Amino acid sequence: MILDLSTIVNIDGKKLDFDGQLDFSGIDEQGVSFVSPVSVCGRISNIGGSLELAATAKMQLRFECDRCLDSVDEEFECSFEEVLKKEDERVEGAENPDVLYFKGNSIELDEIILNNIIVSIPLKHLCKTDCRGLCPNCGKNLNLGECDCDTRPADPRFDILDKLFE
Numbered sequence: 001m002i003l004d005l006s007t008i009v010n011i012d013g014k015k016l017d018f019d020g021q022l023d024f025s026g027i028d029e030q031g032v033s034f035v036s037p038v039s040v041c042g043r044i045s046n047i048g049g050s051l052e053l054a055a056t057a058k059m060q061l062r063f064e065c066d067r068c069l070d071s072v073d074e075e076f077e078c079s080f081e082e083v084l085k086k087e088d089e090r091v092e093g094a095e096n097p098d099v100l101y102f103k104g105n106s107i108e109l110d111e112i113i114l115n116n117i118i119v120s121i122p123l124k125h126l127c128k129t130d131c132r133g134l135c136p137n138c139g140k141n142l143n144l145g146e147c148d149c150d151t152r153p154a155d156p157r158f159d160i161l162d163k164l165f166e
Contacts, residue, residue: 001040001113006105008046009086016044022110024059029118031125035073036060040113044084050099051084053109057117063125067133068141078120082112 001020008014019041024034042055056079065072087103100112132142140147 001109002106003044003109004106005044005051005102008044008051009105010046012046012048014046018042018044022113024114024117027114030121030123032061032063032121034059035062038113038117040109049085053082053084053112055080055113055116057113059117061121065127065131066125067131068127068143069134070127070141070143072125072127076121078117080116080120082116 001018001022003016003018005016008016019039021037021039023037025037027034036059038057038059040055040057042053045052045054056077058075058077060073061076062071062073064070083099084107085099085101087101127143134140135142135147135149137149138147
């Protein structure tokens, strides 16, 4: 998504609204893939010579549950803000890492939006809050029912006897 900023870049107080869809279907980050196109809407405001980007992105994501490994689709929404400045305003030696620089009078938003989505994705993914996971012995999904494994705790004093039967 390329935005033409020529109408607001030199006019303090001017705003530019935008919305659109981006396709990140081939991208798989942190075990999460994009199921649907990403709907983005936002505004870029010229405030004191800096352009402030505020946007919201909505999409459907697919991930594997961290406990039972089932594939789950989930609606996800995130909001983010960025500060944009023209490349020629960059001060040598005093660069601000919180500012994104652009050249000319247009900016490509795809990478900015993707990076903000990836940072917003939770690190832990569960199919449901009370997911029981997999049996550590046989690997059966315990959400589907109990397994036949012996789950009684072993007495560590008898570990030496278990070695006799090996």
